[in-house]
Amino acid sequence: xxxxxxxxxxxxxxxxxxxxxxxxxxxxxxxxxxxxxxxxxxxxxxxxxxxxxxxxxxxxxxxxxxxxxxxxxxxxxxxxxxxxxxxxxxxxxxxxxxxxxxxxxxxxxxxxxxxxxxxxxxxxxxxxxxxxxxxxxxxxxxxxxxxxxxxxxxxxxxxxxxxxxxxxxxxxxxxxxxxxxxxxxxxxxxxxxxxxxxxxxxxxxxxxxxxxxxxxxxxxxxxxxxxxxxxxxxxxxxxxxxxxxxxxxxxxxxxxxxxxxxxxxxxxxxxxxxxxxxxxxxxxxxxxxxxxxxxxxxxxxxxxxxxxx
Amino acid sequence: xxxxxxxxxxxxxxxxxxxxxxxxxxxxxxxxxxxxxxxxxxxxxxxxxxxxxxxxxxxxxxxxxxxxxxxxxxxxxxxxxxxxxxxxxxxxxxxxxxxxxxxxxxxxxxxxxxxxxxxxxxxxxxxxxxxxxxxxxxxxxxxxxxxxxxxxxxxxxxxxxxxxxxxxxxxxxxxxxxxxxxxxxxxxxxxxxxxxxxxxxxxxxxxxxxxxxxxxxxxxxxxxxxxxxxxxxxxxxxxxxxxxxxxxxxxxxxxxxxxxxxxxxxxxxxxxxxxxxxxxxxxxxxxxxxxxxxxxxxxxxxxxxxxxx
Numbered sequence: 001x002x003x004x005x006x007x008x009x010x011x012x013x014x015x016x017x018x019x020x021x022x023x024x025x026x027x028x029x030x031x032x033x034x035x036x037x038x039x040x041x042x043x044x045x046x047x048x049x050x051x052x053x054x055x056x057x058x059x060x061x062x063x064x065x066x067x068x069x070x071x072x073x074x075x076x077x078x079x080x081x082x083x084x085x086x087x088x089x090x091x092x093x094x095x096x097x098x099x100x101x102x103x104x105x106x107x108x109x110x111x112x113x114x115x116x117x118x119x120x121x122x123x124x125x126x127x128x129x130x131x132x133x134x135x136x137x138x139x140x141x142x143x144x145x146x147x148x149x150x151x152x153x154x155x156x157x158x159x160x161x162x163x164x165x166x167x168x169x170x171x172x173x174x175x176x177x178x179x180x181x182x183x184x185x186x187x188x189x190x191x192x193x194x195x196x197x198x199x200x201x202x203x204x205x206x207x208x209x210x211x212x213x214x215x216x217x218x219x220x221x222x223x224x225x226x227x228x229x230x231x232x233x234x235x236x237x238x239x240x241x242x243x244x245x246x247x248x249x250x251x252x253x254x255x256x257x258x259x260x261x262x263x264x265x266x267x268x269x270x271x272x273x274x275x276x277x278x279x280x281x282x283x284x285x286x287x288x289x290x291x292x293x294x295x296x297x298x299x300x301x302x303x304x305x306x307x308x309x
Numbered sequence: 310x311x312x313x314x315x316x317x318x319x320x321x322x323x324x325x326x327x328x329x330x331x332x333x334x335x336x337x338x339x340x341x342x343x344x345x346x347x348x349x350x351x352x353x354x355x356x357x358x359x360x361x362x363x364x365x366x367x368x369x370x371x372x373x374x375x376x377x378x379x380x381x382x383x384x385x386x387x388x389x390x391x392x393x394x395x396x397x398x399x400x401x402x403x404x405x406x407x408x409x410x411x412x413x414x415x416x417x418x419x420x421x422x423x424x425x426x427x428x429x430x431x432x433x434x435x436x437x438x439x440x441x442x443x444x445x446x447x448x449x450x451x452x453x454x455x456x457x458x459x460x461x462x463x464x465x466x467x468x469x470x471x472x473x474x475x476x477x478x479x480x481x482x483x484x485x486x487x488x489x490x491x492x493x494x495x496x497x498x499x500x501x502x503x504x505x506x507x508x509x510x511x512x513x514x515x516x517x518x519x520x521x522x523x524x525x526x527x528x529x530x531x532x533x534x535x536x537x538x539x540x541x542x543x544x545x546x547x548x549x550x551x552x553x554x555x556x557x558x559x560x561x562x563x564x565x566x567x568x569x570x571x572x573x574x575x576x577x578x579x580x581x582x583x584x585x586x587x588x589x590x591x592x593x594x595x596x597x598x599x600x601x602x603x604x605x606x607x608x609x610x611x612x613x614x615x616x617x618x
Binding site for chain 2 (some may be wrong): 280
């Protein structure tokens with residue numbers, strides 16, 4: 001399992017995802033920018049805006065190498081400085097408040113001394129939470145996890161709850177999903193087996209999210225619902241700029257700013273003390289932005305629509 | 310010079326500023342929220358939106374006491390934990406892209422062991438830079454500084470350039486202004502003299518900014534100019550959430566989130582690679598978002614409109 005194979009598979013994953021998103025959207029076309037990094041390597045940014053469903057979306061592939069600054073070495077608790085990193089990262093901001101925002105990332109990191117790890121995850125940020133949709137989303141993630149390791153889903157679901165959390169708002173970003181980092185042979189799987197898991201996560205994204213897009217994109221929405229979406233996007237900005245480690249790492253290490261911040265929503269609103277009425281749909285969603293909700297079991301048992309069987 | 314005096318003068322400053330802003334706007338009225346802090350003390354938030362000129366503005370007064378967490382103590386390089394802090398902080402987001410965004414802050418901090426310092430500053434963020442306006446703004450700041458210490462303006466102007474800078478954009482936030490922190494008797498002034506300087510800075514704000522508001526608010530603007538404003542507000546968000554130490558301190562120490570993030574603009578846009586035409590007004594502004602511009606001397610000598618003589 002050489003880094004060249006992983007890189008190539010990630011590049012193909014980007015292709016597969018952008019094609020699926022274009023097909024489902026019906027209008028959105030991704031524009032591509034190839035860029036080189038000063039320190040070594042580069043990437044392929046694909047960005048689209050003003051589709052039928054997607055208001056703004058970026059699907060980024062990169063494969064970079066270089067020398068880690070001391071500060072980052074000590075943060076990562078490694079001694080070797082020569083690194084290679086490749087990954088696919090995406091965020092989609094749909095127009096319609098009934099279509100959730102989504103984020104997916106798979107990444108591989110290795111040092112010249114042979115140290116390596118994988119990381120990644122998928123998480124969903126509905127503007128209005130639909131419990132059945134959240135359950136179906138988690139059930140599909142669990143199925144992929146279970147195929148590779150009995151502990152993965154519960155461990156990585158918990159990790160996502162803790163990671164995608166805004167302490168100063170006391171809110172999770174959305175209904176969570178899975179998140180994992182520094183995954184290597186320590187868990188009993190071989191490098192090949194971990195990579196197979198990571199690719200399954202990457203490959204689950206397009207069918208899972210395209211189904212959600214297609215199901216919700218034709219729902220009509222009110223001005224109030226759009227306004228609530230623009231305000232919820234504000235929370236997304238707060239998470240990404242204040243808390244997200246990948247964004248921080250990218251900005252701190254002089255990554256390509258336009259590619260990193262393509263995650264920002266196209267249009268956002270902030271109001272002081274946004275009014276929330278008791279019993280409203282907005283209040284119901286806020287009440288579900290909590291850690292440790294068992295989306296699969298704790299709610300009524302709908303028949304889930306499984307993507308992969 | 311007891312903390313009670315400083316607190317009272319800062320509270321009066323908030324009154325004076327909100328009154329001046331309301332009068333100049335002609336429609337905006339500040340709504341007040343009084344809040345208490347769990348650890349001790351509290352504040353008076355004043356927020357307005359949808360005025361004639363001000364789209365969203367917050368003028369915050371607070372006076373809090375408590376025990377510093379170890380992390381903050383080590384950051385501040387102090388050993389005493391019992392602290393008191395009071396200040397006035399404001400950000401105004403005008404509707405019209407010809408009226409600059411503005412920020413002002415004055416603050417006082419003391420520890421039970423007698424250690425104290427003042428901090429503060431004013432900085433202006435035009436959407437389109439008008440060199441004459443920038444010169445006049447800096448000339449007024451310089452005049453107030455010069456009255457108190459011959460080094461203050463140059464030192465604090467440089468500090469603002471360095472502080473209000475987005476490294477990942479390679480842009481200053483605007484035309485800068487002055488910024489200072491941990492000002493105490495080390496500079497040869499007595500506590501009373503430093504406080505007099507800080508109050509002069511606070512008192513300069515309203516006449517200086519209200520003049521800028523009144524001068525520009527009736528200029529017509531195009532859709533393109535509004536769109537550029539919404540995108541420049543994105544940079545303001547990036548600065549405040551990624552770089553601003555006050556915002557970070559507030560969010561980290563579980564401050565009142567709604568008061569801290571009232572600094573967020575009411576409406577913001579982000580586009581991937583926002584197009585900038587050569588020779589355009591937008592390009593001219595971008596070219597001036599640089600550190601170390603001598604706004605007073607390096608540009609043509611207009612007759613400045615001095616506020617305080």
